[in-house]
Amino acid sequence: MSEKFIEGRIVGRVDYTDSLFSLRFDAPLDPFVAGQYCRAGLILPGARGAEVAMRPYSMVNAPDQHPHEILLTLVPQAVGGIVSPALHQLRVGDAICIGPRANGFFSMPEVPDAEVLWCLATGTGIGPFMSILHTAAPWQKFRRIVVVHAVRYAAELAYRSAFELLSQKHNGALTYVPFVSREAAPDALSGRIPAAIADGRLEARVGITLTPENSHCMLCGNPQMVTDTMVTLESKGLRKHRRRTPGQITTEAYW
Template sequence: MANWVTGKVKSRTQWSDTLFSLVVDADVAPFKAGQFTKLAWHTDDNKVSRAYSYVNPPGQDSEFYVISIPEGQLTPHLADLQVGDEVLVEHSAAGFLTLDEVPEGRDLWLMATGTGVGPFVSMLAEGSCWQQFTNIVLVHGVRFADELGYRERIRELTQDRLNFQYVPFVSREAAPDVETGRITHAITNGSLEQKANLTFSAEHSRVMLCGNPQMVRDTLNELKLKGLQKHLRRKPGQILMENYW
């Protein structure tokens, strides 16, 4: 049975028409960067809950990155929350998209679409990744440039890190300082490796994928063609992944 606590909204950020973040003061259990918990809303006859990754590093107020789905059962309620409002938060976190699950390697590729960038922001802020890997590349794919939430936060967290690269992709419009198109295409044609000046290899590359299931599936398939495999505890590989619904 889930153990729920009542959190209070401390602040909210509206990134685009459909994307927003909530910072919530809630007495939650310790978690690892990359893990998720659940937010919930009570209706008259039941409780509606969905999983959301922590964007904040451990030890700070809980922060969640949400896409509003008009016909959804939960997100319209979350979208209406204002500072001071209450929301239910599951006390314990879960999930294995964490750095301690990643086999030793040289290059860490963090690849996300949409709100899937959240757990990677948590990892960059938590900081152990900088000791664990020589090179870190964060690749973030969205449809429109205003959906590149946390872009400034990422810049602030990494401004002194010479071994870090941020590669945003926008698929449905041309915009300054971004790559045009999809992450999967850039893996296929080699342009992502060229941009990062790093080559995918089973020896050196470790990849964490987080985003919509189609992107995760397609990217996994493209990386397999580069010689990488899904990581399992019983059979170590190079790719760890989490679907975002």
């Protein structure tokens, strides 16, 4: 049975690289919570004729911001991409299929209070943090917020200037740390997030010690990054957060 969808309209698009892009769209979505994801896609030819093919995408805009926005990476057809190559073709004025209701638990109501919130993202996993940090809740829950964005190439540091503006707006309560792994980038850390936590480089850069007593970590993006970072954080005494067994780690894996 075909998935339920409403029609949205593309009203803007930003290309960061040949394979990283954002789509802005108008659509009558139900109210959502910052950090949740919608489903987006297109009607594509399928085995049983044309049918809608949709995938989850984190909302980048805060619930009170319009238009809606999602940040995507193009997974080429040659390596198994189906929906993302089709969405990559869209231009302003085109139609997009959207699931009417956003879902997910990667959001402030699910995260306990702490002194410091660490937002750790790879690639397009930065999207939900844009949405969350444009709401009031995290600034009320945490004294300091650290946003870490790890990408292969510096051009993929989407929303960097928006995070720097947020830092100014909140009088330095936000620290933004870019990681670039596959080229030299003067003001970014090199290598990967878990290694930089293990060897103390991340804490040294931010000037905050990451402990189970003072921190909550939200991890989003590449599933292997999520797994590897969990292992590193567990070695520091942090535990996965569950409603029944509170901990200090909340995760969202994208594949």
